[in-house]
Structures are given as C-alpha cells and as structure tokens.
Amino acid sequence: MPTETNPERRRTSRVQHQTRVALSGKDADGFSFAEETDTITVSKHGASLRTSYHLTLGQEVSVRTKAKDRVGQFQVVWIGEAGTPDEGKIGVEWLDARRFWGVEFPPEDWQSA
Numbered sequence: 001m002p003t004e005t006n007p008e009r010r011r012t013s014r015v016q017h018q019t020r021v022a023l024s025g026k027d028a029d030g031f032s033f034a035e036e037t038d039t040i041t042v043s044k045h046g047a048s049l050r051t052s053y054h055l056t057l058g059q060e061v062s063v064r065t066k067a068k069d070r071v072g073q074f075q076v077v078w079i080g081e082a083g084t085p086d087e088g089k090i091g092v093e094w095l096d097a098r099r100f101w102g103v104e105f106p107p108e109d110w111q112s113a
Helices: none
Strands: 020-026 032-043 046-050 060-065 071-079 089-094
Touching (some): 046 071
Antiparallel strands (some): 046 089
C-alpha cells in the first residue's frame, strides 16, 4: 500500500487530540462511505485518524466534528502500511485551511522533549 514518501513534509506541530468525527467520501473502489471514528493527532494543516475503509493517496474526504458539527474538506496525504501498527490510520490535509479543531497549537518553534 502506498505511503507518504516525504515524512519531513510536516509544516506544523501535531498535538495528541482525540475527538469523535464523521468521515465520509468515496472509497478506493468508488463506493460512497460514511463512518464515525476518532482523530489521533491534529495540526493546523490536518489530522491523523483511524478508518476501516480502503482509501487512496490524493483522495478527497469530508470530516465533520461530532461535538461542534463543523465540516471540512480534506485530502488523504498518508496511509498507514498494512501489517504495521499504523495499519488503519490515515493522514489528511486541509483543502481549505481554517480554525477547525478548537485546539490551541504550540508555537512553531516548540519542540517535544
């Protein structure tokens, strides 16, 4: 399964933030899907989350937060490799970035210990 080829592409810090979302779109076979899932991490530019559907890089998906009922359009930019602990996880990036998660992010020069 293809995965992101340049992990250094990350532009902003991620924060651990689990929130319930509705993920929807078309799967890799072109069938419409919708599922409730959780984010794993979020950033100013996107999120990582779990999915039970087979998706492809570059594919557009919709994410709706359950708590605040906010909807955003994202593009799949990373897919966890089958047979690894990342299987079933995807990374998505905003198509139209804006404040969405309701989270205060650390400054750009912040580094994790």
